[in-house]
Amino acid sequence: MIRLENIEKLYRTDTIETIALDRISLNIEKGEFLSVMGPSGCGKSTLLNIMGLLDAPTKGEVKIDQQTLTHLSDKQLARFRNQKIGFIFQSFHLINDLRVLDNAELPLLYRNITSKERIRLATEALEKVGLSNRIKHFPSQLSGGQKQRVAIARAIAGNPEIILADEPTGNLDSAMGNEIMDILLQLNRAEKATIVMVTHDETMAKKTHRLVRLFDGSQVQ
Amino acid sequence: MLKNYFKIAIAVLRRRKFFTFISLFGISITLTILIVLTAFWENVTSAGYPDMKRDRSLYINFVVQENPKEHGIIKGLASFYYLDHYVGSMKTPEKVAISSMFTATNTYVKNKKLVINIKYTNHAWWDVLEYQFLEGKPYTAVQIKNGEHVAVISEDVKKQYFGESGAVTGKYIKTDNVEYRVTGVVRNVSVTAPLIYADMYLPYTLSKADYRDQSINGMYSAILLAHNKSDLEKIKDEYQQVVSKIPPPNKKYTKIYSHADSYIKSYTRMFSKDENSSGIGIVITGALVIVFLLMLLPTINLMNINISRIIERSSEIGIRKAFGASSGTLAVQFIVENVILTLLGGIIGIALSLIILNIINSSSLIPNLTLAINFSVLLYGIMACLIFGLLSGVYPAWRMSRMEVVNALKGR
Ligand SMILES: Nc1ncnc2c1ncn2[C@@H]1O[C@H](COP(=O)(O)OP(=O)(O)O)[C@@H](O)[C@H]1O
Ligand SMILES: [Mg+2]
Numbered sequence: 304m305i306r307l308e309n310i311e312k313l314y315r316t317d318t319i320e321t322i323a324l325d326r327i328s329l330n331i332e333k334g335e336f337l338s339v340m341g342p343s344g345c346g347k348s349t350l351l352n353i354m355g356l357l358d359a360p361t362k363g364e365v366k367i368d369q370q371t372l373t374h375l376s377d378k379q380l381a382r383f384r385n386q387k388i389g390f391i392f393q394s395f396h397l398i399n400d401l402r403v404l405d406n407a408e409l410p411l412l413y414r415n416i417t418s419k420e421r422i423r424l425a426t427e428a429l430e431k432v433g434l435s436n437r438i439k440h441f442p443s444q445l446s447g448g449q450k451q452r453v454a455i456a457r458a459i460a461g462n463p464e465i466i467l468a469d470e471p472t473g474n475l476d477s478a479m480g481n482e483i484m485d486i487l488l489q490l491n492r493a494e495k496a497t498i499v500m501v502t503h504d505e506t507m508a509k510k511t512h513r514l515v516r517l518f519d520g521s522q523v524q
Numbered sequence: 525m526l527k528n529y530f531k532i533a534i535a536v537l538r539r540r541k542f543f544t545f546i547s548l549f550g551i552s553i554t555l556t557i558l559i560v561l562t563a564f565w566e567n568v569t570s571a572g573y574p575d576m577k578r579d580r581s582l583y584i585n586f587v588v589q590e591n592p593k594e595h596g597i598i599k600g601l602a603s604f605y606y607l608d609h610y611v612g613s614m615k616t617p618e619k620v621a622i623s624s625m626f627t628a629t630n631t632y633v634k635n636k637k638l639v640i641n642i643k644y645t646n647h648a649w650w651d652v653l654e655y656q657f658l659e660g661k662p663y664t665a666v667q668i669k670n671g672e673h674v675a676v677i678s679e680d681v682k683k684q685y686f687g688e689s690g691a692v693t694g695k696y697i698k699t700d701n702v703e704y705r706v707t708g709v710v711r712n713v714s715v716t717a718p719l720i721y722a723d724m725y726l727p728y729t730l731s732k733a734d735y736r737d738q739s740i741n742g743m744y745s746a747i748l749l750a751h752n753k754s755d756l757e758k759i760k761d762e763y764q765q766v767v768s769k770i771p772p773p774n775k776k777y778t779k780i781y782s783h784a785d786s787y788i789k790s791y792t793r794m795f796s797k798d799e800n801s802s803g804i805g806i807v808i809t810g811a812l813v814i815v816f817l818l819m820l821l822p823t824i825n826l827m828n829i830n831i832s833r834i835i836e837r838s839s840e841i842g843i844r845k846a847f848g849a850s851s852g853t854l855a856v857q858f859i860v861e862n863v864i865l866t867l868l869g870g871i872i873g874i875a876l877s878l879i880i881l882n883i884i885n886s887s888s889l890i891p892n893l894t895l896a897i898n899f900s901v902l903l904y905g906i907m908a909c910l911i912f913g914l915l916s917g918v919y920p921a922w923r924m925s926r927m928e929v930v931n932a933l934k935g936r
Contacts, residue, residue, distance in 0.1 A: 352929075352930050355846070357845075357846055357929040357930055357933075358928075358929070358930045377850060377851055378850040378851075378852070381845065381848050381849060381850040381853075382848060382850075384846065384847065384848050385847060385848025386848075389847075390843075390846050390847070392933065396839050396842065396843045396933060398532075398839075398840045398843065399539070400532055400535035400536050400539055401531070401532060401535060405528075405531065409843070409844065409847050410847040410848055412528055412849075413847065413848035413849050413853065414848075418527070457847070461847075
């Protein structure tokens with residue numbers, strides 16, 4: 304499903320050059336649930352961003368569904384992300400000015416579908432995360448766990464094949480974290496979603512199919 | 525999509541009350557000023573009571589004497605003799621109305637001082653201008669010739685001098701210690717047409733200054749009425765011929781020039797520096813500069829606020845991009861939001877203008893002035909808003925749409 308070939312990422316500032324990723328090659332199968340671990344600053348987010356086409360590698364190639372995507376335009380990449388990938392972030396990144404339903408609808412706005420269909424899909428996604436009774440709320444009226452569930456609903460509203468989650472439980476206590484983890488596991492099992500999740504939690508990582516460890520930009524496991 | 529832009533725009537505005545207030549305030553005040561100014565401009569420049577035949581009238585407000593050697597000029601209104609003798613004998617105009625600039629006179633009604641602005645006219649004045657007589661009629665050519673002490677007064681003067689009584693034609697009115705017999709009462713004229721306005725109209729033969737004096741400049745102006753529009757150019761040409769044949773008034777000032785102009789140009793001539801410029805360019809440039817400066821401040825203000833909002837909204841920008849918004853889509857969203865905001869400001873501005881115009885109309889600040897928002901003024905206003913929204917939105921939108929997703933999500 305996702306294939307990374309010899310990915311390198313360099314960050315250059317005036318004084319220093321950081322090698323965020325050093326020749327990473329990875330092959331992720333369709334339907335696989337992969338977790339990524341490693342100390343802070345080792346390049347986990349960078350790796351996920353490159354997989355998600357949010358960031359371009361300095362060297363190497365990203366292939367999704369056998370399609371090489373490294374040289375597409377901004378507009379083409381945006382379209383591809385919209386169709387194929389859902390993102391979940393540690394700090395939720397909900398739009399505070401919008402209600403829960405409008406937040407969940409977001410990816411669908413950039414597709415050519417009617418507002419009725421958008422509402423149907425977003426409501427369905429909110430049902431899957433158990434938030435169908437909160438659709439009129441604003442993010443500020445929700446707990447952290449509920450916010451992250453809205454973010455998951457948003458990520459799955461467009462039925463993407465891939466879900467990329469960067470420390471989705473990092474800002475939550477363990478009870479709420481487990482709830483989120485259960486939802487992700489359920490999505491993987493029931494909907495056959497391919498999921499890549501960055502985490503610091505060994506017990507959560509153990510529940511996934513495979514674990515990749517990074518250290519200083521290199522893959523160590 | 526548009527509905528969604530609208531949703532988020534309103535949401536942002538509601539949450540950021542201070543920002544909204546400042547922006548709306550700037551926009552609506554600017555727009556109000558622009559609308560009131562254009563209403564004023566419209567009122568002053570378009571044909572109106574009693575000057576209804578403006579489309580076939582030409583105006584002579586300025587005559588210039590030039591001293592080519594010492595680069596000196598004398599510029600001002602014309603003498604009665606000049607207009608009556610030279611202009612009055614022209615062949616192409618149907619009629620030439622001549623009147624003096626109004627001057628103030630004093631009178632007392634029940635120990636209260638009353639200022640009456642008087643104006644001296646010829647007889648054609650009453651034919652060229654369409655005064656509405658509430659009673660009586662204009663003084664006749666014979667009365668003018670005989671120097672009879674007769675006057676046409678305005679409705680206001682009638683009220684103030686005679687009180688609310690019935691007809692006053694035939695009664696006497698005394699100002700600056702001279703007594704006149706009223707021949708008629710006309711509807712008021714606004715002072716915004718300064719060369720037409722007066723409270724009291726008198727035969728030119730009563731003027732204290734000798735109307736037979738042959739100097740070039742004086743205190744009179746003329747309106748040349750053409751038989752039809754196509755004659756206007758002919759009149760201009762004939763007037764140039766006439767001017768070129770006027771003998772130089774003295775040894776030093778050897779050159780005379782003057783133009784018969786359309787209404788606006790007859791005023792903008794005031795600003796022209798040489799014979800061939802009508803001054804309209806200077807006036808339009810001046811007006812544009814003022815409008816530009818007026819709009820510049822709130823534009824910069826809104827642009828600044830918008831740029832700082834980019835940082836605040838970087839998470840939103842990042843997330844929209846991550847979920848499939850292209851840079852172009854985002855830029856459009858942001859511009860639309862901004863235009864919605866400015867249009868809201870526009871609506872408030874228009875409401876505010878209506879209130880202010882109402883106040884101006886009902887106040888006695890400028891008597892007899894009636895300003896109205898008409899269709900074109902509204903159109904200008906809404907156009908100004910759109911331009912405003914685009915100007916203040918495009919640059920920030922461009923900056924915003926260029927943000928990298930990764931940086932936007934980190935708030936950088
Ligand atoms: N935009 C950037 N500019 C410079 N250095 C960066 C940038 N983004 C990340 N880095 C550096 O790259 C390395 C990897 O960062 P990141 O992928 O965020 O680590 P992790 O998610 O594992 O904590 C870090 O050393 C970080 O400082
Ligand atoms: Mg990270």
